[in-house]
Amino acid sequence: MIDPALADSGLDDAEDDDFDALISSDDALLPDNRYLDRELSWLTFNQRVLELAEDDTLPALERANFLAIFASNLDEFFMVRVAGLKRRIVTGLAVPTNVGRAPADVLGDISAAAHALQLRHAAAWTGLVRPTLAASGIEVVDWNDLDGEAKAELTDYFQSHVFPVLMPLAVDPAHPFPYISGLSLNLAIRIRNARTGRQEFARLKVPPMLPRFVEVPGQDGPQRFIRLEELIANHLDDLFPGMEVLDHHAFRLTRNEDVEIEEDESENLIQALEAELLRRRFGPPIRLEITDDMDDVTLDLLITELDITDQEVYRLPGPLDLRGLFDLSRIERPELHYVPHVPTTALAFKPGANERSDIFQAIRKADVLVHHPYESFATSVQAFLDQAARDPHVLAIKQTLYRTSGDSPIVQSLIDAAESGKQVLALVEVKARFDEANNIVWARKLEKAGVHVVYGLVGLKTHCKLALVIREEEGVLRHYSHVGTGNYNPKTSRIYEDFGLFTADPLVGRDLTRLFNELSGYAIEKKFKRLLVAPLHLRKGLLRHIERERRNALAGRPSSIRIKVNSMVDEEIIDGLYRASMAGVPVEVWVRGICSLRADLPGVTDNITVRSILGRYLEHSRIFAFHNDGDPQVFIGSADMMHRNLDRRVEALVRVADPAHVEELLAFFDLAMSPGTTSWHLGEAGEWTRHAFDADGAPLVDLQDRTMTQIQNRRRARAVR
Missing domain, CATH: 3.30.1840.10 (Polyphosphate kinase middle domain)
Incomplete structure (x- = not known):
């Protein structure tokens, strides 16, 4: 029987055996000067922020x-x-x-x-x-x-x-x-x-x-x-x-x-x-x-x-x-100022004319993908945890907390749930940089309310964004899961662009149950069904997906790799993308901040396109999409492509299964990478050039404004129906 982790990657057992050897043998084809300095790359990111301040078309x-x-x-x-x-x-x-x-x-x-x-x-x-x-x-x-x-x-x-x-x-x-x-x-x-x-x-x-x-x-x-x-x-x-x-x-x-x-x-x-x-x-x-x-x-x-x-x-x-x-x-x-934007309620969570929204019922019907801040954090994530805290059928809530606001309704929901007799586990990352003091205060408040507070694994930061609700329904326990790309922070959810996936899929529920048990008890060693988890499996899992695309390209089959992250630094991932490009795989990288990957190496990066987008919202979501010979494999989650994320943090990516959600994420990527969209292009010697106007001087499409409009139109279309 093929291990599910290998089945997801598209490699069978024999191919997996020679995977590491294959990678190391191909490294000889890569040039020595194939990375950009990460510190100088960060400074060029802040230069892009400065260019927005210099833009006289902005308010x-x-x-x-x-x-x-x-x-x-x-x-x-x-x-x-x-x-x-x-x-x-x-x-x-x-x-x-x-x-x-x-x-x-x-x-x-x-x-x-x-x-x-x-x-x-x-x-x-x-x-x-x-x-x-x-x-x-x-x-x-x-x-x-x-x-x-x-x-x-x-x-x-x-x-x-x-x-x-x-x-x-x-x-x-x-x-x-x-x-x-x-x-x-x-x-x-x-x-x-x-x-x-x-x-x-x-x-x-x-x-x-x-x-x-x-x-x-x-x-x-x-x-x-x-x-x-x-x-x-x-x-x-x-x-x-x-x-x-x-x-x-x-x-x-x-x-x-x-x-x-x-x-x-x-x-x-x-x-x-x-x-x-x-x-x-x-x-x-x-x-x-x-x-x-x-x-x-x-x-x-x-x-x-x-x-x-x-x-x-x-x-x-x-x-x-x-x-x-x-x-x-x-x-x-x-x-x-920018024209104000009021987040809409995700369609799946929109109640009927005379109904109160039932989050669990909506998630049972189908997976729900939410996109913040275009869609409301309050009527999705907050409502999910608030309803869980009040629902007498909910037996347990488990959640990671990396950064949250000082008056967080998320924390209050966990306190309310514990005080009502539910089992509540909060994995508080007290080492979240510059939020340490805040998190210490909240950890102690949670403990006093009866919440089981743990601080993760020795030597690792817990950076994954996970919430799990266990609910008894007709004598059976059902798992309701949320995996996000951003923190459980109502304040930053208004300015950080992030995705979150709600699902009642028992595979994800069992994955999260095992992961939470390991975070509160022992080291992470198991493989998962719909998750890729760092530090033990995430890098290799992504490299397997990249390698599969490379092999498909060499075999003449369609292929593509699309990655959206805050930072692209990890040398193994970058080398994997170089190898895929050399085999003819179209590689698109959408990065907000640091990028050590180069786009100017003849014969190596000919098929690599790198873009960056900054605007009124902080692009924060992480997306990993692989063509998979016509059966797209798309993941969202908390991990950037940095050593600390892949080696010294607990990170989790979840595979998006609903074809409509896959299509939505790919369309979002299409818009970002379109030559008609305002963005910065990575070019020679690590230089970023802003493309904001077409040849006639007309402004290009603003990704965030367009996404805002698309989501509002989607809501209006449903209202008309």
């Missing part, structure tokens, strides 16, 4: 939002990727990168590219977005632009709302240089003591809990705002009475804030993580941002006291920390 406040996203992305890149690279160099554990370069050389490349991008980012604000906002009636002004009345009112605001929370810290023989927290915005101030005539230095932290852009009160006409640090800088005399303020400059420090946890079976993971989160605040400096007018005396002091190199100093011709534009972008000016 002005959305462009400001993209500037803030760029800034936030770059902060995380330094805190995690650059910090990790530096740590490995310092500890002597550095190994050559995926392109064979020394990490120290890559740091130099990163510095050069990041400097150029930050300068371009500053120019986009000062020369493009700020003037556009001003032309639309939203002005960001300087103190000297204001008249006496406005200055007086802002001074009153400063005295009542800002001055009481400021904490100037002097630096002198009695006061050592203060600790500068990561990502804080600060003023470096030089003052002269009027009594002694001696120059002193002081540091003032801009309070992060106050609005970054302060509205100028009492004016007619355009809305005007002043940056908080500008307001503070013009009231320094109030902070240093009897002193002469000589100069002041803004600066901002980025620290290594990546969490490193060493696990063993006896370690209390929660306690270890809490301790590490405290240490995170004191990580070593990795980037110093300063304004371009900072004098050498102040800069030399900062470099010396912070123990930072010249390469890590970023001198910028504009305001620092443009994450503050998130606040500005929330101004209520509908004409300066």
